[in-house]
Amino acid sequence: MPLIIPAVVVGLGLLQTLSSVGIRPAILAASLGHSIIGMPYVVYLVLAALSGYDIRLEHAAQSLGASRLRIFLDITFRAVRPGMIAGVAFAFLMSFDNVAMSIFLARGNPLPLRLMQHILYYADPSVAAVSTVLVVISLVGLVLFGRMLRKRDIGNLA
Numbered sequence: 332m333p334l335i336i337p338a339v340v341v342g343l344g345l346l347q348t349l350s351s352v353g354i355r356p357a358i359l360a361a362s363l364g365h366s367i368i369g370m371p372y373v374v375y376l377v378l379a380a381l382s383g384y385d386i387r388l389e390h391a392a393q394s395l396g397a398s399r400l401r402i403f404l405d406i407t408f409r410a411v412r413p414g415m416i417a418g419v420a421f422a423f424l425m426s427f428d429n430v431a432m433s434i435f436l437a438r439g440n441p442l443p444l445r446l447m448q449h450i451l452y453y454a455d456p457s458v459a460a461v462s463t464v465l466v467v468i469s470l471v472g473l474v475l476f477g478r479m480l481r482k483r484d485i486g487n488l489a
Contacts, residue, residue: 341368342435349436361437368429369422373415380414 345364346356354360384407392402426432449458 342429342432345432346435356436358437361433364432364436365422365426365429368432369418369426372421372425373418376418376421377411377414380411384410 342364345367346360349356349360349363354363388406389402392406397405446458446461
């Protein structure tokens, strides 16, 4: 659903809604707005991770005397964790790309807004350089994350 509604409409709607409850454009408003935009991605991916979940694992752990907290941490959370990680990654990427939300809800000059202004008013390669650095940082993060997951999966197989 968040992909269907234009970002300008969402940003303006959130600005109006948050203003009506007394929240002014600032870091709190921007954080709430970006959280609201990212929440559907996290929910859908966690639900997808839970689609193959077997409740009998919880019943077996409970019959063996495990506490509710231990069952949650050792069984349920481990089943949901890949969906949570993927959802957070998607939410971060969608939030980072949402310039309209930053324009309406953030005070000052957040990075997406500064890049957009720089493109409009200056004709130099600095925006391309910043974009390249951001892409490289993202790729390095993905590679490190993939290696971490691969090592964890290999450790679980042994």
